[in-house]
Amino acid sequence: MHCERCQQEATIHEVVVRDGEIVEKHLCEQCAAEAGLSQAGGSGISIADLIGQYVMAKEPGSPAEAVTPAKPAPAQGCPGCGMTYADFKAGGLLGCGSCYSYFEERLGPLLERAHEGSSAHVGKAPRRAIAEARGERSSSAAGARRELAMKITTLEQKLAKAVKAEQYELAATLRDELAKLSSGVARSADRASDTPADSGMGGFS
Amino acid sequence: MNNADDPRESAHSGHDRPAIPYDRTEWLTGRGPTTDVVMSSRVRLARNLTESSFPVRIGSADATRVLDRVRPSVLAAGLADRVMWVELHTSSKLDRDLLVERHLISPQLASGKVGSRRATPSMPRAVAIGLPDERLSIMVNEEDHLRIQLIHSGLDLTGAMVAIDTIDDRLESSLDFAYHPRFGYLTSCPTNVGTGARLSVMLHLPALRMTGDLAKVKNATDDLGLALRGFHGEDSEGSGDFFQLSNQTTLGKSEQVLLHEMEQDIVPRVVEYERRSRQLLLDRRHDATTDEVWRAYGVLASARLLTASEAMKLLSRLRLGVLLGIIPGLSEQTVNLLMLLVQPAHLQSVVGSELSQRERRVKRADLVRTRLAAGAQPKASDA
Numbered sequence: 001m002h003c004e005r006c007q008q009e010a011t012i013h014e015v016v017v018r019d020g021e022i023v024e025k026h027l028c029e030q031c032a033a034e035a036g037l038s039q040a041g042g043s044g045i046s047i048a049d050l051i052g053q054y055v056m057a058k059e060p061g062s063p064a065e066a067v068t069p070a071k072p073a074p075a076q077g078c079p080g081c082g083m084t085y086a087d088f089k090a091g092g093l094l095g096c097g098s099c100y101s102y103f104e105e106r107l108g109p110l111l112e113r114a115h116e117g118s119s120a121h122v123g124k125a126p127r128r129a130i131a132e133a134r135g136e137r138s139s140s141a142a143g144a145r146r147e148l149a150m151k152i153t154t155l156e157q158k159l160a161k162a163v164k165a166e167q168y169e170l171a172a173t174l175r176d177e178l179a180k181l182s183s184g185v186a187r188s189a190d191r192a193s194d195t196p197a198d199s200g201m202g203g204f205s
Numbered sequence: 206m207n208n209a210d211d212p213r214e215s216a217h218s219g220h221d222r223p224a225i226p227y228d229r230t231e232w233l234t235g236r237g238p239t240t241d242v243v244m245s246s247r248v249r250l251a252r253n254l255t256e257s258s259f260p261v262r263i264g265s266a267d268a269t270r271v272l273d274r275v276r277p278s279v280l281a282a283g284l285a286d287r288v289m290w291v292e293l294h295t296s297s298k299l300d301r302d303l304l305v306e307r308h309l310i311s312p313q314l315a316s317g318k319v320g321s322r323r324a325t326p327s328m329p330r331a332v333a334i335g336l337p338d339e340r341l342s343i344m345v346n347e348e349d350h351l352r353i354q355l356i357h358s359g360l361d362l363t364g365a366m367v368a369i370d371t372i373d374d375r376l377e378s379s380l381d382f383a384y385h386p387r388f389g390y391l392t393s394c395p396t397n398v399g400t401g402a403r404l405s406v407m408l409h410l411p412a413l414r415m416t417g418d419l420a421k422v423k424n425a426t427d428d429l430g431l432a433l434r435g436f437h438g439e440d441s442e443g444s445g446d447f448f449q450l451s452n453q454t455t456l457g458k459s460e461q462v463l464l465h466e467m468e469q470d471i472v473p474r475v476v477e478y479e480r481r482s483r484q485l486l487l488d489r490r491h492d493a494t495t496d497e498v499w500r501a502y503g504v505l506a507s508a509r510l511l512t513a514s515e516a517m518k519l520l521s522r523l524r525l526g527v528l529l530g531i532i533p534g535l536s537e538q539t540v541n542l543l544m545l546l547v548q549p550a551h552l553q554s555v556v557g558s559e560l561s562q563r564e565r566r567v568k569r570a571d572l573v574r575t576r577l578a579a580g581a582q583p584k585a586s587d588a
Contacts, residue, residue: 080258081258081259081262083262090321091261091320091321091322092320092321092394093259093261093319093320093321093348093393093394094259094391094393094394094395095258095259095261095262095393096257096258096259096262097253097255097259097383097385097391100385100388100391100398101385104387107388107395110395111388111395111398111456114395114396114453114454114456115396115399115453115454115455115456115457115458116430116454116457116458117457118399118454118456118457118458119387119456119457120387120388120456120457121385121386121387121388121389121390121398121399121400121456121457122399122457122458122459122462123389123399123400123402123458123459123460123461124370124373124390124400124459124460125384125389126377126381126382126384126390127374127377128377128381128384129384129386133386153258
């Protein structure tokens with residue numbers, strides 16, 4: 001197989017799953033080095049190398065921002081629930097309402113096949129959505145609440161990952177952010193006249 | 206059954222086994238339009254809360270929060286004369302099976318199975334049932350947070366749709382349902398997104414089976430984008446000639462258009478086809494048809510061992526015989542009720558104890574013999 005860049009024999013092959021799609025890279029040693037894919041033993045990147053990069057990144061003293069691994073994150077999931085397109089293809093079910101926005105482009109053709117060529121809704125809508133479309137104040141508050149709940153969910157997931165990876169500095173920052181947002185939820189719940197008194201749903205994930 | 210301790214609801218639900226009286230179940234009454242062919246009409250709406258991920262993606266703690274969120278809304282919304290809330294993760298298997306046989310919950314909800322995920326009996330989940338007629342049931346934490354369903358006797362999709370629309374509006378005033386401007390109501394499975402509405406009718410098609418024309422109906426309904434399935438869902442072969450016909454499309458077609466297509470156009474054609482086939486059987490195959498009906502009666506009235514599937518097959522023929530006037534003195538309602546009582550959970554509930562499979566066959570045969578003897582003194586009118 002030839003290198004994607006220079007037509008020499010490709011010796012480094014990388015397979016990354018991104019959004020559920022398999023992305024393959026085939027490069028010669030020189031181009032791979034330029035692209036940041038170094039090779040230790042001649043059989044691709046070893047797990048030890050990856051772990052090494054990871055450990056270095058979270059050495060004490062390194063700034064929290066440097067925690068991001070050197071390699072691109074594999075298979076970004078839905079910000080609402082973490083589901084990847086591969087998960088969806090395997091199980092046939094989406095994980096949360098945000099999946100529809102996150103996978104919107106890919107879902108279009110699939111929905112058309114399932115629904116006699118249609119990919120757009122016709123019919124009933126919740127009164128809140130209708131009001132929102134008209135830009136009424138009360139419903140934009142509901143929209144803001146949704147957005148806030150979504151942000152909180154994303155943060156909670158990041159926090160859980162940070163704790164698991166023992167990135168305590170990052171975890172502390174995330175926890176502060178979460179506390180700020182959660183107090184925002186309490187305030188907006190107080191303002192909302194159309195939700196029942198027991199709206200302790202802010203922390204839903 | 207395990208009820209929540211909400212005063213509004215516990216005040217109304219004194220209950221000894223059987224937990225729900227079955228003589229009030231509306232779709233068994235045989236009342237309503239076109240019940241000779243259409244047993245019942247059902248409309249189901251799939252709804253999800255904006256605040257939580259879908260059930261396939263949540264654990265026990267979040268599932269409990271969904272229940273805590275939905276329970277007060279459902280119980281306070283005045284959705285039926287009385288609403289009973291049953292938590293399924295703490296109820297017995299027999300109770301859950303009873304609810305499945307009554308079409309109030311799905312087998313998936315009974316077992317705690319969501320999507321391809323393994324069944325989790327401890328998954329917090331519930332059903333709210335409208336009493337006394339059992340028209341309304343709201344499954345909570347099935348594939349979607351809420352599956353609202355309304356069953357009316359006979360062909361009455363319009364009535365069921367009007368009623369469920371009001372219920373949806375009332376719930377929406379205290380629950381925020383996930384909705385997308387392009388995709389409509391958001392559901393866990395993309396095949397339900399849009400209206401989230403599934404309209405279906407339960408059809409009794411014994412004559413089309415006997416004339417061999419069932420395949421033609423299936424092909425025609427397939428072409429129209431509808432699914433014709435067996436009584437117990439996707440894979441079953443329609444035990445006792447009972448079939449469920451439902452829409453497949455939920456996106457791009459409004460509830461009204463769907464309703465019109467089903468109720469005004471497609472279902473009446475299937476009904477007409479079945480009725481013509483019944484007449485054909487009477488006119489051209491009179492002896493063979495009456496023989497088949499009376500043989501069914503003979504076995505039901507004298508057998509000492511009956512399996513559920515044999516009982517259903519024979520009761521289907523008996524029902525045809527009652528409707529065609531071959532067997533006088535027996536009511537449609539008696540036969541409808543027997544079709545429910547021969548199911549395993551109901552049988553054990555009537556007998557009042559758990560039974561082995563062999564014991565069930567004996568008790569089932571006893572029950573059918575006794576009820577037929579009490580319900581009818583048939584005279585051979587065709588002799």
